[in-house]
Amino acid sequence: MKRNTWQREAVRTALGSNEGFVSAQSLHSTLRDTGSPIGLATVYRALADLAVEGEADSLQSLEGESLYRACTPGQHHHHLICRNCGLTVEIEADAVELWAQSVASEHGFTQPNHVVDVFGLCAECTAQVRPGR
Amino acid sequence: MKRNTWQREAVRTALGSNEGFVSAQSLHSTLRDTGSPIGLATVYRALADLAVEGEADSLQSLEGESLYRACTPGQHHHHLICRNCGLTVEIEADAVELWAQSVASEHGFTQPNHVVDVFGLCAECTAQVRPGR
DNA sequence: ACAGTAATGAGATTCGTTATCAATAATACA
DNA sequence: TGTATTATTGATAACGAATCTCATTACTGT
Numbered sequence: 001m002k003r004n005t006w007q008r009e010a011v012r013t014a015l016g017s018n019e020g021f022v023s024a025q026s027l028h029s030t031l032r033d034t035g036s037p038i039g040l041a042t043v044y045r046a047l048a049d050l051a052v053e054g055e056a057d058s059l060q061s062l063e064g065e066s067l068y069r070a071c072t073p074g075q076h077h078h079h080l081i082c083r084n085c086g087l088t089v090e091i092e093a094d095a096v097e098l099w100a101q102s103v104a105s106e107h108g109f110t111q112p113n114h115v116v117d118v119f120g121l122c123a124e125c126t127a128q129v130r131p132g133r
Numbered sequence: 134m135k136r137n138t139w140q141r142e143a144v145r146t147a148l149g150s151n152e153g154f155v156s157a158q159s160l161h162s163t164l165r166d167t168g169s170p171i172g173l174a175t176v177y178r179a180l181a182d183l184a185v186e187g188e189a190d191s192l193q194s195l196e197g198e199s200l201y202r203a204c205t206p207g208q209h210h211h212h213l214i215c216r217n218c219g220l221t222v223e224i225e226a227d228a229v230e231l232w233a234q235s236v237a238s239e240h241g242f243t244q245p246n247h248v249v250d251v252f253g254l255c256a257e258c259t260a261q262v263r264p265g266r
Numbered sequence: 267a268c269a270g271t272a273a274t275g276a277g278a279t280t281c282g283t284t285a286t287c288a289a290t291a292a293t294a295c296a
Numbered sequence: 297t298g299t300a301t302t303a304t305t306g307a308t309a310a311c312g313a314a315t316c317t318c319a320t321t322a323c324t325g326t
Binding site: 060062064065066080082083089091093095096099100103104107108109110111112113114115116117118119120121122123126 | 193195197198199213215216222224226228229232233236237240241242243244245246247248249250251252253254255256259
């Protein structure tokens with residue numbers, strides 16, 4: 001049976017108080033910095049669990065590490081992510097869902113999944129990068 | 134200056150004679166199996182180069198490793214990938230391009246990139262998985 | 267042919283993640 | 297409330313993908 005531990009709750013909270021996607025490693029050091037003696041393996045396990053339960057989204061960063069972010073559970077959505085500061089906006093895209101479905105069945109594919117994420121520079125980071133040039 | 138070596142050519146050829154996405158590791162062992170004494174590091178370097186030059190597409194597998202595939206250079210496209218056998222179909226999606234653009238600018242994001250891939254079971258694998266059930 | 271130097275490759279190294287396993291602590295039940 | 301059960305934890309080892317090192321090799325222009 002599943003048990004409630006302060007460790008899981010700590011991970012859930014830390015994840016929730018974050019604007020964008022975070023790696024397990026950085027979440028772990030954040031927790032350690034706030035005095036929590038939580039172990040690294042536990043953070044990995046908690047994040048994997050949250051992702052399975054639908055309380056967190058995960059994606060692969062371009063460097064190959066897994067990033068996590070709290071999300072509103074239950075509803076399918078995609079992300080608009082600032083590649084500079086990590087700020088993330090959840091976006092819905094019914095049109096894209098339908099497109100994925102139809103493209104798959106057009107080619108005889110079944111059980112379609114899809115990975116749809118948009119990366120860019122958020123307004124703030126855009127302003128910082130080119131202040132007056 | 135850039136030089137032509139049989140190693141680069143071997144990687145290009147091996148990649149081209151493959152239906153779907155392959156990892157650097159498996160491409161390396163394939164080459165080794167055919168008698169080529171090419172080194173692993175070289176395969177990694179050649180694949181990275183091909184990806185930069187636009188002769189290969191790359192994506193992150195769900196397990197976090199980078200997969201590569203030969204592609205028609207120059208044109209932007211996405212992929213429909215069989216998650217069982219790796220068969221890949223290149224798909225164009227102007228509608229999705231435009232959607233990504235507009236969604237980004239709606240939220241003040243600039244320089245939008247996007248990751249759009251559809252995974253599924255190809256017709257053949259669908260038939261194999263559930264033969265008559 | 268030859269010099270200059272990009273490319274190679276075996277092995278060491280880095281880094282993210284998972285497995286191990288004894289110790290701990292959350293839950294069910296008497 | 298006390299106790300037995302067993303899921304969970306965490307320090308560390310192990311693993312695997314990818315990169316780096318650096319001496320050696322071999323393209324290329326002259």
